[in-house]
Amino acid sequence: MTVPAPPFDRLDAHELAQALGLVEEIEQYLAGLPAPAAAPSPAPAPGPPGGPHGSVRQPWNHGQPLPRRSLLDLLAHRPARPVEVTVAGHLRLTSRYLAEAGWTQGALWDARGRVCLLGAQTAVLAHGYGTAYTVRRARAQVMEVLHATGRAVPSPDVWNDRPGRRQAEVHALLERAGARARLLGI
Secondary structure, rough: OOOOOOOOOOOHHHHHHHHOOOOHHHHHHHOOOOOOOOOOOOOOOOOOOOOOOOOOOOOOOOOOOOOOOOHHHHHHOOOOOOOOOOHHHHHHHHHHHHHHHHHHHOOOOOOOOOOOHHHHHHHHHOOEEEEEEHHHHHHHHHHHHHHHOOOOOOOOOHHHHHHOOHHHHHHHHHHEEEEEEHHHHH
């Protein structure tokens, strides 16, 4: 599935559990349980989702309404109003767009359609999801996560373009920033 060109970090649950002291609490609880009896053979693993022929690949904006121009928009020759998304929703869409389009460094997007972190955010905005204000707030959440994890950089773009950076790290960062935004209710 190709991604149309724009018109113009998973959250580590183990690390979070350790930070909250949950690992020790769970280990103490498990140590106090009686030894398990002989367990029956495990059930077979479920097959791939979506039936025996596999699952259908979903577009990056799956589950989101498409921006639609109203009659007034058509008469005024203006674009559709953007679909409202939360900051957490914008970060999720950014990660999904990045996964579908591909990731690059040193440019917003390249000839193959791959995008950097800022390019993915720009594409999500250009496709009609959220506003510039949403993007600014999302970038602030990304910066908060970068600084909270000891990676003091002037912008997420500098972090994205560092040699040795991997796409998985970008997705993990977006997931952590999204989790932070959900926690803040934005």
